[in-house]
Amino acid sequence: MFALLASVFDRSSYATRLCGYGFSVILKIHNIRLSFDRYFRSRSLSNNRRNVWFAEFWEENFNCKLGMHGKRPGSLKKCTECIFICITGQSSPQKRQCAFKITPVDKRFETVGFVNGSVQVCESTQCCVGYYRIINDQPRVEILACDFVEKSCPNDTCIAQPVQVLDNVAFMKCACNTDLCNSNITWTSESEEPLPTPTYSYSMGKKKAAVIILTGTLLVLWLIIMILKEKQENPPSPDAHSVSRLCSCQTRNTSEIDFADIELQQIVGRGHFATVWEGKYKGSMVAVKVFTEGWKHTFTAEKEVYELPLMKHAGIVNFLGSGRTPYESSWLIVLQLAEYGSLHSYLCKHTTNWMLSVKLCQSLSQGVSYLHSDLHIHDVHKPPVAHRDFSSSNVLVRADGTCVLCDFGCSTILRFCSGHHRFHATNMEAHAQLGTLRYMPPEILEGSVNLRNGWCLLQGDIYALALLLWEILMSCSDLFEGGVAPQHLLPYELELGADVNLESLIQYVFHMEKRPSIPKDWGLLPQGFVLQELLTDCWDCDPDARLTAQCVLNRLMNLQSSYSY
Numbered sequence: 276m277f278a279l280l281a282s283v284f285d286r287s288s289y290a291t292r293l294c295g296y297g298f299s300v301i302l303k304i305h306n307i308r309l310s311f312d313r314y315f316r317s318r319s320l321s322n323n324r325r326n327v328w329f330a331e332f333w334e335e336n337f338n339c340k341l342g343m344h345g346k347r348p349g350s351l352k353k354c355t356e357c358i359f360i361c362i363t364g365q366s367s368p369q370k371r372q373c374a375f376k377i378t379p380v381d382k383r384f385e386t387v388g389f390v391n392g393s394v395q396v397c398e399s400t401q402c403c404v405g406y407y408r409i410i411n412d413q414p415r416v417e418i419l420a421c422d423f424v425e426k427s428c429p430n431d432t433c434i435a436q437p438v439q440v441l442d443n444v445a446f447m448k449c450a451c452n453t454d455l456c457n458s459n460i461t462w463t464s465e466s467e468e469p470l471p472t473p474t475y476s477y478s479m480g481k482k483k484a485a486v487i488i489l490t491g492t493l494l495v496l497w498l499i500i501m502i503l504k505e506k507q508e509n510p511p512s513p514d515a516h517s518v519s520r521l522c523s524c525q526t527r528n529t530s531e532i533d534f535a536d537i538e539l540q541q542i543v544g545r546g547h548f549a550t551v552w553e554g555k556y557k558g559s560m561v562a563v564k565v566f567t568e569g570w571k572h573t574f575t576a577e578k579e580v581y582e583l584p585l586m587k588h589a590g591i592v593n594f595l596g597s598g599r600t601p602y603e604s605s606w607l608i609v610l611q612l613a614e615y616g617s618l619h620s621y622l623c624k625h626t627t628n629w630m631l632s633v634k635l636c637q638s639l640s641q642g643v644s645y646l647h648s649d650l651h652i653h654d655v656h657k658p659p660v661a662h663r664d665f666s667s668s669n670v671l672v673r674a675d676g677t678c679v680l681c682d683f684g685c686s687t688i689l690r691f692c693s694g695h696h697r698f699h700a701t702n703m704e705a706h707a708q709l710g711t712l713r714y715m716p717p718e719i720l721e722g723s724v725n726l727r728n729g730w731c732l733l734q735g736d737i738y739a740l741a742l743l744l745w746e747i748l749m750s751c752s753d754l755f756e757g758g759v760a761p762q763h764l765l766p767y768e769l770e771l772g773a774d775v776n777l778e779s780l781i782q783y784v785f786h787m788e789k790r791p792s793i794p795k796d797w798g799l800l801p802q803g804f805v806l807q808e809l810l811t812d813c814w815d816c817d818p819d820a821r822l823t824a825q826c827v828l829n830r831l832m833n834l835q836s837s838y839s840y
């Protein structure tokens with residue numbers, strides 16, 4: 276009985292808000308309502324799968340299929356909790372959701388929020404709008420979307436405003452302030468009364484233009500005077516320019532490092548583009564990445580990522596500055612030293628226990644989540660960055676057992692500058708296939724994605740993140756019978772050998788949809804199923820079905836609190 280009521284309430288409370296159908300149960304007794312609220316808010320995709328109404332609700336609203344692993348028929352993607360979290364914006368579930376539909380002629384509304392199928396999550400407004408064209412006295416949907424800017428929209432249903440005639444076409448507009456309220460237009464008798472067609476005489480237009488030009492000129496003059504005055508009164512301090520403002524193309528000015536202040540001691544790593552030294556700088560141990568002449572573009576690309584605003588984070592290796600060698604033939608990036616070196620060398624030398632594995636996995640996911648985040652703090656903007664070359668050689672381990680991300684030479688900054696669409700990959704390298712072969716997602720191996728689409732690049736990172744999590748978990752002795760973890764292997768090393776080639780990877784990962792094997796021992800462990808599900812949801816062959824890094828982190832947090840040794 277309770278379960279039945281639960282499903283009814285579950286459906287009604289969401290359905291009336293999201294779908295516009297169903298019914299509401301209003302419980303008068305406050306305490307009962309509170310406990311009902313608590314119960315229903317605790318329901319999620321992972322703990323409510325037996326509730327058939329809930330499943331139906333997810334499948335209908337997010338156009339996905341529940342409980343599908345491996346192959347999926349047709350084009351339906353698998354439902355994940357992140358479908359909801361992604362469309363509602365990772366960190367702000369209270370963002371307004373509006374029904375979304377646009378005609379091909381007006382694409383401006385695409386940019387005012389994140390679009391997922393027929394739903395748009397508004398970036399900066401609480402108002403949904405609907406524009407209907409009146410054809411043969413019938414309204415035909417022209418645009419359903421979030422409003423351009425925050426305007427007043429006091430109604431919670433989309434009540435049609437009186438008909439307007441523009442360019443001999445009759446339009447009707449409505450605006451409202453509840454989720455998906457613009458999917459239905461409400462008619463009133465006044466709506467049918469057309470507003471007088473705005474008519475502008477030529478002379479009126481000219482007068483108006485003159486007034487606008489005059490006001491504009493005065494305004495610009497006033498602004499110039501104010502800026503000059505401000506500059507005279509407050510000369511810029513060195514700090515005032517440490518973060519440039521307003522546009523996501525802004526960078527942080529960092530200090531040039533004088534090579535004479537660095538004492539190189541020993542080589543700690545070599546990559547394709549650079550040699551990394553352990554050294555001393557101003558009394559602290561640092562890592563110095565030295566790029567030789569031919570790799571200036573990689574140096575510049577990597578430096579650009581480190582110099583983005585708000586890039587200081589516990590999950591990203593700390594960038595101290597950059598410089599050149601005395602004879603100007605090499606470029607340097609100076610970084611905080613990660614005491615254990617790369618994750619790969621760490622896992623080759625150590626097995627871990629459950630707590631340490633969770634710590635490594637969590638800090639790694641935290642770093643990826645931060646790197647992918649689109650952050651606006653006051654007027655400073657950190658755009659999302661797709662790493663594009665995750666591997667256990669490009670993740671470092673610090674002395675406290677946490678992971679930090681490094682090596683941004685292949686990364687793509689997903690700019691949002693004037694003239695570019697949201698999440699647009701703007702650098703030339705973005706269009707090339709980059710990264711370490713073994714960690715490339717199937718869609719990139721096979722070449723079936725548009726590499727200009729920033730979202731696809733982020734989804735590619737999640738696939739590689741899954742392989743990294745697998746590597747960490749495979750070294751966890753608590754996850755194996757007898758407490759003995761196997762020798763560390765790279766992903767697909769067991770199946771395809773130490774030197775994988777493109778053809779065998781495409782065949783195995785893309786056509787056969789195979790992934791690194793998950794030990795049978797995990798089936799016997801209480802957390803084994805959750806871990807397996809986490810990995811399969813991240814390396815899913817359908818990139819849209821993959822979790823976001825924030826979801827991965829949330830799941831790992833739950834895991835840590837649920838299982839301890």
Ligand SMILES: Nc1ncnc2c1ncn2[C@@H]1O[C@H](COP(=O)(O)OP(=O)(O)OP(=O)(O)O)[C@@H](O)[C@H]1O
Nearest residue numbers: 544546547548549551562610611612613617668682
């Ligand atoms: N901050 C650091 N602290 C300690 N070791 C580091 C640090 N940065 C890099 N290393 C070591 O140097 C190796 C190479 O570094 P990195 O991946 O940045 O170079 P790369 O030439 O860009 O490599 P790739 O071939 O992966 O592109 C790492 O795998 C790691 O072992």
